[in-house]
Amino acid sequence: xxxxxxxxxxxNAGVAEIRxxxxxxxxxxxxxxxxxxxxxxxxYKEAAQAFDVLSDPKRRAxxxxxxxxAVAVAPAREGGFEGFDFxxxxxxxxxxxxxxxxxxxxxxxxxxxxxxxxxxxxTFEESMTGTTRRxxxxxxxACKTCGGRGDVGIGPAPCPRCRGTGTVRGSRGHMxxxxxxATCGGTGEIRRQTCDRCDGEGRAIxxxxxxVRIPAGVGNGSQVRLPGAGNxxxxxxxPGDFVLVVEVExxxxxxxxxxxxxxxxxxxxxxxxxxxxxxxxxxxxxxxIEVPAGTQNGQRFRLRKRGVPRPxxxxxxxxxxxxxxxIPAATDDRARALLRELAEVLPRx
Numbered sequence: 210x211x212x213x214x215x216x217x218x219x220x221n222a223g224v225a226e227i228r229x230x231x232x233x234x235x236x237x238x239x240x241x242x243x244x245x246x247x248x249x250x251x252x253y254k255e256a257a258q259a260f261d262v263l264s265d266p267k268r269r270a271x272x273x274x275x276x277x278x279a280v281a282v283a284p285a286r287e288g289g290f291e292g293f294d295f296x297x298x299x300x301x302x303x304x305x306x307x308x309x310x311x312x313x314x315x316x317x318x319x320x321x322x323x324x325x326x327x328x329x330x331x332t333f334e335e336s337m338t339g340t341t342r343r344x345x346x347x348x349x350x351a352c353k354t355c356g357g358r359g360d361v362g363i364g365p366a367p368c369p370r371c372r373g374t375g376t377v378r379g380s381r382g383h384m385x386x387x388x389x390x391a392t393c394g395g396t397g398e399i400r401r402q403t404c405d406r407c408d409g410e411g412r413a414i415x416x417x418x419x420x421v422r423i424p425a426g427v428g429n430g431s432q433v434r435l436p437g438a439g440n441x442x443x444x445x446x447x448p449g450d451f452v453l454v455v456e457v458e459x460x461x462x463x464x465x466x467x468x469x470x471x472x473x474x475x476x477x478x479x480x481x482x483x484x485x486x487x488x489x490x491x492x493x494x495x496x497x498i499e500v501p502a503g504t505q506n507g508q509r510f511r512l513r514k515r516g517v518p519r520p521x522x523x524x525x526x527x528x529x530x531x532x533x534x535x536i537p538a539a540t541d542d543r544a545r546a547l548l549r550e551l552a553e554v555l556p557r558x
Contacts, residue, residue: 212263215256215258215259216260223409224266225403227263231264234252238252240253266320319442319444319446320444320446321448322412322439322446322449323440324440324451324452325451326452326453328453328455329344329456330457331456331458333458333460334492336517337426337517339422340423341421342423342453343420344418344419344421345417345419347416348414348416348440348441349413349415349440349441350415352404352412352413355406357411357412358404359409361401363401365400366398367398368397368398369392369399371397375393375395376395409444411441411444412442419438421453424520424521426517426519427457429457432452433455434453438450465517468517468519468526469517469527470492471529472531476500476533476534477537478536481506484499484503485499489528489530491528492528498510498530504532505532505534506533507533508531509532510530510532511529512529512530514526515528
C-alpha cells in the first residue's frame with residue numbers, strides 16, 4: 210500500500226497535516242489500546258513505517274522519486290528510555306523510532322522551493338534574432354500573513370503538547386521514552402503558533418504573468434533559467450528557479466549544425482561548367498557568390514559569420530552553401546545534338 214494511503218493523506222500534504230494524521234491514527238490502532246487485536250497491531254506497524262518516511266523531508270523526497278527506503282532504527286542521541294508500560298491509562302504519544310531518537314526540529318527547518326518548468330515554441334527567425342514570451346505561472350509565493358515563516362507571534366502561553374513541562378513522553382509499543390518537547394524547544398511555553406493561512410508551510414498559491422527574454426542563438430531544447438522565479442521556499446527557505454525550455458521550429462531552407470547553418474544552392478549545368486555567379490539565401494537576405502569553372506555537385510562554399518549568433522559572446526557561426534548541379538532534360542533533337550557534340554569535345558573525367 211502507498212505510504213500516503215497508509216496515513217490517509219494526499220501526496221501534497223504538508224508536514225503538519227501528516228503529523229496530525231499520524232497522531233489520530235496511532236491513537237485509534239495503538240496495540241496498547243487494542244490488546245489481542247492482530248489487525249490493529251499490523252495497521253499500527255504500517256502507519257508507523259509510513260510516518261517514519263513521510264515525516265523526514267529527504268526520505269519523503271526519495272520515496273516520491275520512486276525509491277523505497279527501508280525503515281531503519283537509528284541509535285539514540287538524546288532523550289531517555291524509561292522502561293515499559295502496559296497500561297492504556299498512561300498519557301503518552303505513540304511515535305516511531307526515528308522521531309524518538311531524532312527529535313523533529315528539522316521538520317520546521319527552512320527548505321528551498323521547487324524549480325518550475327514550462328515549454329514554448331519559437332520560429333527559426335525568432336531563434337536567430339531573439340524574442341520574448343509572456344508565460345503564466347501558478348506557483349507558491351511567500352505567505353503574506355506570516356511573512357514566509359510559517360508561524361505568527363502570540364503572547365506567552367503554556368505549550369499544549371507538553372502542558373508546560375518542556376518534556377514529552379513517547380511510546381513505541383510498550384516501551385516508554387522521554388525527550389525534550391519539539392513544539393516549545395523544551396521551554397514549556399510557546400510564543401508563536403502555526404500560521405492558519407499556510408498551515409505552517411510559509412507559502413501560499415498565487416498566479417502571475419512573467420515576461421521571459423529568449424536570447425538570439427537559442428537551439429532546440431535550450432533552457433532559459435530565471436533564478437528565484439520558481440516556488441517560494443518552505444518556512445523562509447530560498448525560492449527555486451523557473452526554467453523555460455525552448456523548442457525551435459524547423460526551417461524550409463536552413464539546417465542547423467551547432468553554430469553553423471547549411472543550405473543547398475541549385476546551380477545550372479552551364480554555370481557549374483564555365484563558372485559564374487549564383488544567389489545564396491542567408492538569414493539576412495540574398496547574397497551573390499562566384500563559383501569557379503568545373504564546380505562539382507556537392508561542393509561547399511563557406512560564408513563566414515552568416516550562421517547562428519553565439520549567446521553571450523557576440524560571435525556567429527558560418528553558413529555553408531552546398532552546390533546541387535541541376536541537369537536539364539534534353540527534349541528536342543537540337544538539344545540532344547548539342548549535348549552529343551559537347552560530350553565529344555569535353556573530357557569524361
